[in-house]
Amino acid sequence: MGLEVKRKWTWFLSTLSYFLGFINLLALNIAILAKTNIFPENYSYIVIFSIIIGLISLLYNRDMKSVLGIVMSLLAGLSILIMLVFSFMINTSP
Amino acid sequence: MKINDKKQRLTDEDPNDLIVRSLNKSKRKAIVTNAIATSAFILMILPICAIFTFIYYGYGISESRGNHFLKVIEHTIAITEPNLLVDTENISHEIDLFSMTGVVDLYKQVGSKSKLMNTTSYKLWLNQIDWPNKKVKHSNDFIHPSEERSLNKYIVNERLNNLPEGTVTEMFVSFDSFYNRQEIEKMFSDFDLELVWFAVNNGVNHEEGTLLGFPASTNGINSSFNHQSNSEQFIDVLKFLSEYEEWVKHISRRNISSLDISETLDYIEQNGVEIYGVVVTGPTKEFLKIDRLTEVRDYDIGAVELWDWK
Numbered sequence: 358m359g360l361e362v363k364r365k366w367t368w369f370l371s372t373l374s375y376f377l378g379f380i381n382l383l384a385l386n387i388a389i390l391a392k393t394n395i396f397p398e399n400y401s402y403i404v405i406f407s408i409i410i411g412l413i414s415l416l417y418n419r420d421m422k423s424v425l426g427i428v429m430s431l432l433a434g435l436s437i438l439i440m441l442v443f444s445f446m447i448n449t450s451p
Numbered sequence: 452m453k454i455n456d457k458k459q460r461l462t463d464e465d466p467n468d469l470i471v472r473s474l475n476k477s478k479r480k481a482i483v484t485n486a487i488a489t490s491a492f493i494l495m496i497l498p499i500c501a502i503f504t505f506i507y508y509g510y511g512i513s514e515s516r517g518n519h520f521l522k523v524i525e526h527t528i529a530i531t532e533p534n535l536l537v538d539t540e541n542i543s544h545e546i547d548l549f550s551m552t553g554v555v556d557l558y559k560q561v562g563s564k565s566k567l568m569n570t571t572s573y574k575l576w577l578n579q580i581d582w583p584n585k586k587v588k589h590s591n592d593f594i595h596p597s598e599e600r601s602l603n604k605y606i607v608n609e610r611l612n613n614l615p616e617g618t619v620t621e622m623f624v625s626f627d628s629f630y631n632r633q634e635i636e637k638m639f640s641d642f643d644l645e646l647v648w649f650a651v652n653n654g655v656n657h658e659e660g661t662l663l664g665f666p667a668s669t670n671g672i673n674s675s676f677n678h679q680s681n682s683e684q685f686i687d688v689l690k691f692l693s694e695y696e697e698w699v700k701h702i703s704r705r706n707i708s709s710l711d712i713s714e715t716l717d718y719i720e721q722n723g724v725e726i727y728g729v730v731v732t733g734p735t736k737e738f739l740k741i742d743r744l745t746e747v748r749d750y751d752i753g754a755v756e757l758w759d760w761k
Contacts (some may be wrong), residue, residue, distance in 0.1 A: 373488065382494040389497050392547065421484060425491045436498040443509030446519035447544055 370414035371422040377407035378429025402432045484716045526688045531703040534648045534730040540673040550576045561760035562619030580701040592623035593728030602749045610640035620735045629725035637745030650728030682724045689716045
């Protein structure tokens with residue numbers, strides 16, 4: 358019984374991690390293609406939450422879904438960070 | 452109890468059916484796994500390209516490729532377009548996949564105020580600049596001292612006489628020889644006029660499209676030319692632009708043979724800044740007096756606006 362609950366819990370975590378990563382990356386793709394900021398104000402918290410879920414999921418189970426989930430969440434977070442930082446770096450004020 | 456029932460059912464079933472069902476289940480699982488992996492990898496392509504583009508243009512902070520591109524636009528316009536300046540505070544940029552676009556506001560001073568003339572954009576595809584979509588006239592408004600050309604100051608004087616008094620004019624004044632900035636400022640000190648742009652001898656040739664110079668004043672427009680002596684700044688700008696000759700040729704829309712920044716820089720470093728023309732602005736009727744200056748060879752009217760003078 359304990360094993361069954363653990364299996365379901367692991368499945369839930371890896372699916373949630375993959376789903377959050379997928380949503381993050383899909384939103385990022387839409388934003389890049391539309392050249393518009395479609396993210397809500399506190400979107401960074403969602404990215405952090407999905408990274409944490411991805412890490413927890415990875416602790417329980419190292420299947421492809423968990424790995425892809427954390428990779429997608431990290432990539433979304435990194436992309437947003439780099440876009441913000443590097444666009445501020447281009448500034449010609451003398 | 453339930454497990455026993457399940458075992459019993461499995462033993463009752465045909466082994467071939469079991470194998471087919473098991474194979475189908477594995478097949479479905481493989482398809483789902485593949486779909487999950489493929490969709491994830493597809494979604495990763497754009498963000499990875501975007502990360503690459505932002506690092507490509509933004510890495511290096513003030514020395515980044517993106518900043519240099521915007522600086523080249525600003526400097527090129529300041530030294531190749533007489534009396535035209537880019538406001539550095541209002542330069543905007545947009546980064547797309549593998550490309551960057553710089554949008555600049557161009558200001559011209561006629562009278563005492565600078566007016567927005569145009570907004571132009573320049574696009575860089577990785578390191579390759581697109582030919583800008585703007586129309587420019589390359590006829591040289593100045594006459595080089597060594598150039599033989601019929602003078603039109605008599606026609607200009609007639610035009611000036613016919614223009615109403617309540618107007619301000621932009622005038623392209625050409626000299627009979629080369630002068631330095633102080634000599635020119637002294638020359639015009641008795642007139643109620645403002646010097647706005649100097650045409651500099653580049654020592655290469657005086658054909659169409661080789662006009663180079665620097666702003667005399669920036670009139671409140673944020674520019675690289677309001678931080679130190681403009682003649683020194685002009686040499687610094689040429690040094691900077693010599694590293695980006697291809698971009699300069701595209702931004703100024705000059706052909707490759709007619710603009711050689713390195714050669715111009717060598718000449719100016721050896722001979723100093725030799726000025727042979729100046730863009731002057733002020734009350735229209737004041738320009739009727741400049742004919743008495745022996746150093747002035749010719750002049751031509753640029754823009755005329757309604758009265759706006761200090």
